[in-house]
Amino acid sequence: MKKILLILVFSFLSLSFYLSSRFKKTEVKDADTIIVSFTILEDIVSQIAGEEFDVYSITEPGEEVHGYKPTPSDLIKASNGLIFIENGFGFELWSDKFLSNLNLERITISDYLEPIYITEDAYTGKPNPHAWISPKRGKIYIDAIVLALTELKPESEEIFVKNGKVYKDRLSQIDKEFSLFINTLKKNERYLVSCEGAFSYLTNDYGLAEAFLWPVNAETQITPKRMAKVIKTVKENDIPAVFCESTVSAESQLTVVEETGAIFGGNLFVDSLSLEGGPASTYIELLEYNLETIKNSFHTHQEG
Numbered sequence: 243m244k245k246i247l248l249i250l251v252f253s254f255l256s257l258s259f260y261l262s263s264r265f266k267k268t269e270v271k272d273a274d275t276i277i278v279s280f281t282i283l284e285d286i287v288s289q290i291a292g293e294e295f296d297v298y299s300i301t302e303p304g305e306e307v308h309g310y311k312p313t314p315s316d317l318i319k320a321s322n323g324l325i326f327i328e329n330g331f332g333f334e335l336w337s338d339k340f341l342s343n344l345n346l347e348r349i350t351i352s353d354y355l356e357p358i359y360i361t362e363d364a365y366t367g368k369p370n371p372h373a374w375i376s377p378k379r380g381k382i383y384i385d386a387i388v389l390a391l392t393e394l395k396p397e398s399e400e401i402f403v404k405n406g407k408v409y410k411d412r413l414s415q416i417d418k419e420f421s422l423f424i425n426t427l428k429k430n431e432r433y434l435v436s437c438e439g440a441f442s443y444l445t446n447d448y449g450l451a452e453a454f455l456w457p458v459n460a461e462t463q464i465t466p467k468r469m470a471k472v473i474k475t476v477k478e479n480d481i482p483a484v485f486c487e488s489t490v491s492a493e494s495q496l497t498v499v500e501e502t503g504a505i506f507g508g509n510l511f512v513d514s515l516s517l518e519g520g521p522a523s524t525y526i527e528l529l530e531y532n533l534e535t536i537k538n539s540f541h542t543h544q545e546g
């Protein structure tokens with residue numbers, strides 16, 4: 243009996259020791275965790291934070307973000323974070339309700355951005371959320387995040403400012419390459435045709451016109467009228483290539499291809515990064531991949 247009691251006491255002691263050390267570990271880690279809404283923001287914040295913070299995204303790579311519904315485990319993970327950073331402009335339709343259950347400070351990047359408004363369908367008059375898709379606007383994301391992190395950890399300001407500067411230099415380089423490419427295009431080719439109307443900031447910043455099959459992914463019903471309009475635009479302007487996005491089906495765009503003789507240029511990345519090892523597993527890779535994909539399909543056409 244004594245022996246059993248001794249074993250029990252010993253087991254209890256080791257279990258409490260194990261639990262307390264685990265708990266402490268989690269506590270330390272969580273004190274440094276920033277919660278973000280989507281994977282592109284996760285990468286941008288991580289690049290600036292360096293070793294100073296852990297960054298955790300509620301939505302995962304490759305996931306459609308607009309219609310996301312948080313799970314109870316998302317709430318548990320977020321409850322341990324320091325702050326919540328989101329894009330805003332209506333991109334995270336779920337975040338108001340999500341945050342109402344949490345005691346988390348909220349940073350909304352769109353507070354720092356000039357909106358471009360959606361001009362079609364149910365979304366008319368609402369800001370287009372996809373500002374990060376233009377490297378010029380990406381720099382504003384970086385500035386906003388440097389500010390937010392500095393406020394959280396003023397003693398690491400130098401690190402955040404330095405990381406932000408290096409990062410912005412990379413964006414300036416992509417910005418320059420994009421402008422150079424646009425200058426090689428004939429006037430009728432200066433069109434970006436996509437599935438979702440997610441490229442307004444890019445087209446606006448680089449002097450392109452845009453056409454798309456639907457304004458926002460949250461409402462992906464394609465109407466015959468809209469399809470006819472895109473087909474007409476592609477035919478009339480002899481647009482060489484059309485595109486879709488990685489998180490939605492390209493089926494409707496392939497109909498445009500059949501009807502017009504334009505080539506299908508490929509899937510661009512907008513709302514979500516690819517899985518690690520994929521072609522767009524960082525924000526910089528995403529911008530470079532989109533630029534290369536657009537470049538290649540237009541040049542294939544020019545050579546053909």
Ligand SMILES: [Zn+2]
Binds near residue numbers: 438440458459513
């Ligand atoms: Zn989108």
